[in-house]
Amino acid sequence: MAKGAAVKPAAPAVKDISYNPRVVEKKWQAKWEADKLYRAVIDERKPKHYALTMLPYPSGDLHIGHWYAMIPPDARARFKRMQGFNVLFPMGFDAFGLPAENAAIKDGVHPMKRTYANIERMRKQMRSMGAMFDREREAVSADPEYYKWTEWFFIQLYKHGLAYRKKAAVDWCPKDNTTLAREQVVGEGRVCERCGTPVIKKNLEQWFFKTTKYADELLNFDGIDWPQTVKTLQTNWIGRSEGAEVNFHIASEKELGNQESGIRNRDGLIPPDSQSLITVFTTRPDTLWGATFMVFSPEHPLVDKITTPEQKAVVDEYKAQAARQSDIEREAADKEKTGVFTGGYAINPVNQARIPIWIADYVLMSYGTGAIMAVPAHDERDFAFARKYDLPIVPVIQPEFQNEAEMGNPSTGSGQRMKAAYIGDGVMVNSGPFNGTKVNTEKGRKNPGIRKVIDWLEAQGIGKESVNYRYRDWLISRQRYWGAPIPMIHCEKHGWNPVPEDQLPVLLPEDVEWKPTGESPLKLHPTWKNTTCPVCGGPATRETDTMDTFMCSSWYHLRYLSPHYNKGPFDQAEYNYWMPVDTYTGGIEHATMHLLYTRFFHKALRDMGITEGNEPMLQLRNQGMVLAEDNSKMSKSRGNVVAPDVLVEKYGADTVRAYIMFFARWEMGAPWDSQGIEGTARWIRRVWALFTDQTPPTTASVEVKKNLRRKVHQTLKRVTRDFERFEFNTIISSLMELMNEMYKAREAGAAGSADWNEAAEIYLKMLAPVAPHIAEELWTNHLGKPYSIHQQMWPKVDEAAAKEDVIEIPVQVNGKVRDRIMVPAEASEDQIKSAALASETVQKYLEGQEPKKVIVAQRRLVSVVV
RNA sequence: GCCGGAGUGGCGGAACUGGCAGACGCGCACGACUCAAAAUCGUGUUCCUUCGGGAUUGAGGGUUCGAUUCCCUCCUUCGGCACCA
Incomplete structure (x- = not known):
């Protein structure tokens, strides 16, 4: 600081106002480009730094958000370069996708034509940024030389059992006319992430990637420096929950015949056959003795089997009603729970209790096994259901310091007086061999009660430890034209087989028609889909769906390494030198989509021996959003975009x-x-x-x-x-x-x-x-x-x-700054102390009293306490 | 409801590890230059004040000589998840 420096006026400088950025910038941009100043080539003598910024979709115009995403990382990449790193800072285009195709349906302009025109325009705009992108590394995901390898990766995943086809109730956007991955359905209204249209369910056979195989590994963020928020979002999205699977079985005739004699049935237990087995998943096996009924999802395959003739009419009616409801209606959390009794009973394997089986739409077929054991005393949802339909409530966890009035009286076996489900810690009661076992609020094995019960269930052969995930496999089929074709062929005799690798890429036909029919133009193309079976050579048809564009962006960081390489997706030498990505930057909106897919992709490739290491991107940073001046979101439709x-x-x-x-x-x-x-x-x-x-x-x-x-x-x-x-x-x-x-x-x-x-x-x-x-x-x-x-x-x-030689130190008296003293930087604490006490101002505030305490804090401040 | 981020002048924001709150910039005010305006340059700018001071980092409490920073309770706001058994 120039404090204390005598500022002597000198003769005024003569102003030069010749600064003309237009001339200066054009000149240097041209020279840098001609000199290939930003070309990044392997140089073993230098440490490498791979700086990557999420690639844009070629929407047609670069807006301020692109600058915000690209320029600070560009400046940092330049800084790294000056620090002596060999820096790779590439850019490209995520060029496949719906907007271009939707526009084509409107005005007939071919998506390819529009996309490449947009790319050309954005390239020009990007040049004006003065960024250090290595142009020769540019990759465009819609180029055949790129998507050939996207297809190739699909085949590798297929060959390693990570791509499979299954029929499932999938999310469908009626406006974009395509299926969506679970991640692309957002918000309370369960709408399409892209266009905001509420999605519907369709039962379709589609291609999936087995992302769930890596669920546990994806929860591990060791060795990567990523923002906590992203790690939390991904962790929640994967939604791991620990517990146990327990086998109940449908009550047999004999067990039913015994119903007059009460809950227990000691003799003549018929071993349950596999047909009557009902497996449930629970995170609270410690509450098994409190299961007083079971609830099946209305879609559960056993429903028809267990429904008694008397109940058939109401059950069928309920099932039909559930099927009619949309997901939004069905999954509204505040909706009052409904359900009907099936007439059937199950036997609780821990105490042979005969419990009624209901169906209710709050039990989802898509999670766990589609059937639950209901423990109303210790689960809020089950409690609400039991109250509504007057089902028994049996407390099995007794809080240690709570009076009976609040809890109900466990010794009578009745919890009807409970005001709410009890989910806290306590002691197991009414639980046979486990009475007196302590239970806390920890999840899974960390909880002593749960641990003991799981071990016992396994020893008894009636259950086992189990983990469930909210995470779903990645649905990648899209019923659209403008995407990488799924390179699969279907033959009547040989089923599905991949296109032989020497025939890649499967090229998109250019002569297609744009009709808003809701079917892929590939399906409507007269000849494209006809081909021969790679196994028998007989007539066969191509898959007409294309891949989710997140597939393209899962590996673009690899394509940048050698965008024109034709012997593989990337040149191994380039890979060895540049990977992994050192810093990755982009918006946080991709936390559970792109960023999770690309980690999955890398791990799957690693297991095939294609990539190395556990993670593709070592460091991640997210930029925020540039809002319009009135704090609203910038959008073309609002007309508030900054150009x-x-x-x-x-x-x-x-x-x-x-x-x-x-x-x-x-x-x-x-x-x-x-x-x-x-x-x-x-x-x-x-x-x-x-x-x-x-x-x-x-x-x-x-x-x-x-x-x-x-x-x-x-x-x-x-x-x-x-x-x-x-x-x-x-x-x-x-x-x-x-x-x-x-x-x-x-x-x-x-x-x-x-x-x-x-x-x-x-x-x-x-x-x-x-x-x-x-x-x-x-x-x-x-x-x-x-x-x-x-x-x-x-x-x-x-x-x-850089060191100061005189430092100014504030002096506090009773926590208030009263004076500032100047001392030499090397002054000892004692010297500072005496200098502070010598100050007249300080003495004035001391009012003649002896200071109780004088603290010299790191030579930054003196604190005098009276 | 659960999880996570954020809350500092009129505004964007700064403050290393618990140590001078408000750096830097916008805006505003005044001044210089100018016939005038713009541009430029200079000075000031958290609030209150009886000009001694006092208050102040969303609110309240705690720990500490000392808290924007750590702990507890709460409020507002943004984002994510949401009948997940």
Whole structure:
């Protein structure tokens, strides 16, 4: 800091206002491109750094959000490069997808034509950013040379048993006319992630990837530096829950015949055959003795078998009604529970209790086994159901310190007086051999009660430890044209077989018609689907569905390594050098989609010997969102989008880049402020003037120069740290501060001195990643340094120079700052202490009293307590 | 309901590991330059004030010599999940 420095006015500098970003930026962009300055090639002598930013969909126009996503990572990649890393920073296009096809249905423009025109336009716009993308690494997922390998990967997954076909109730978007992965259905209304239309269920046979095989491994984030929020989102999405599977069986004739004699049936137990076995999943096996009824999902296959003739009419009616309801209606959590009795009974294997079987739509066929044991005393949902239909409630967990009135009286075997289900800890009661066992609120084996019961169930052969996941396999079929074809052939005799690999890629036919029929144009194409069976050579048909575009983006980071390589998806040498990705950046909206798929993909490939290591991306950072000025979301339809092209035209790319980095915390985002950019523009112009003004001769004092040098190295230290941490806004403010100091130093006559020249050099090097054009122009043409600034090494901090020699220390009396004292930086704590107590102001506040305590805190503050 | 993030001047935000709250910028006010405006430059700018000070980082409490920072309770807001047995 320049505190205490005598600022002597010098002759005013002569202003140079020749800064014209349009000329400067065009000039350098052309030169850098001609020189292939940003070409990244393998160089074993240098450490590598793979910086990756999520690739855009070619929507047609680059908007401010793209800049926000790409520019700060670009600046950081440039910084890494100056630090001596060999940096790969590629860009490409996620070019398949619905919007282009939907537009084609409207106006007949072929998706391919539209997509490639959009790409061309966006390439041009991207050039104006002045980013260090390696153009020769660009990959476009809709290029046959790309999707050939997307198809190839499908076949590898198929061959390794990770791609399979099954009929299932799948989510269908009636507007986009296609199935969707579970992840693409969002929100309370269960709507299509893309178009907001409520989805419906369809029973279809579709292709799936076995993502669930990796569920446990995907929960492990060891060795990767990812934001906690993403890890939490993925963990919740996978939804692992630990418990047990328990085998109940349908009560036999004999068991039913005994019903007068009560719950127990000691003699003549008929061993349950597999037909009458009902397996349930429960996270609370410790409450098994409290199961007083069972509930089946209305779709459960055993429902018809157990339903008695008397109950058939109501059961059929309930089933029909459940089938009619949409998912939204059915899954509304606050809906009152309904259900009907089937007339059938099951036998609880732990105590032979004969319990009624109901069906209810709150039990989902898609989770667990589609059937549950209901323990109304200790589960809120079961409690509500039991109350409504007057089913017995038997408490089996007794809280240790609660009176009977609240709990009901367990000794009578009745929980009818309970006001709510009890889900806390306590002691097992009414539970045969387990009475007295303590139960806490831990999940799974960590809970002593659950652990003991699971071990016992396994010993008895009536159940086993089990884990269930909310996570589903990834549905990848899309009934659309504009995607990578699923390379499978169906033959009447030989079923499904992959297209022989030497016949890849299966190319999309170009002569297709756009009709809003809801069927894939591939299916309607007269000849495309006809082919021969790879097994017998007989007539066969191609799969006409295409792949979810998330399949393309699951491996694009590999295609960038060698986008035109034709012997495999990537060149092994490139892989060995560049992978894994060192820093990955993008929006958090992909937490449970792309980011989970790409981890799955990498692990599956690893198990096939194609990739190495457990994770594809070591470090992940998410940028926030740029909102419109009124805090609303930017969208074309609202007409509130900020067009970067206009800003570049007005201020130049360097200013837009700097403002993008400055105006918000990058990971948070903020509403756009079109006035705020004026401040950044002013700064850039002032930087230009600082370096181009004609300055008076050097007259500065030693002190002024020393202070300048201190500020330079303090700033360098801070900027270096902030680049590492993705704290871009403070990089800019530090550079603004240093510039202000340099203006003051110049006014004090520092220009032209050795310290000034060092400051100028370091300043431009720090500016180079942020504002590459102006930094290059000032570096080569005004400082006369060798081209290019972007090939210079990042400067080293001189710690000694950065140190203050006099420090100002605030003195608190009873927690309030009363004075500030100046002491030498090397002063001992004792010296600081006496200096503080010597202060007149401090003495005044002491009012003659002896201080009780004097704390000198890390030479930063003195605290006097009276 | 459950899980996670955030809450600091008129605004965006800063504050290293518990140690001077409000850096930097926008906006605003005043001044210089100008016939005038813009641009530019300079000064000021958390609030209250009886000009001594006092209050202040969503609210309340706690730990501490000292809390924007740690702990507890609550409020607001954003995001995710949601009858998951």
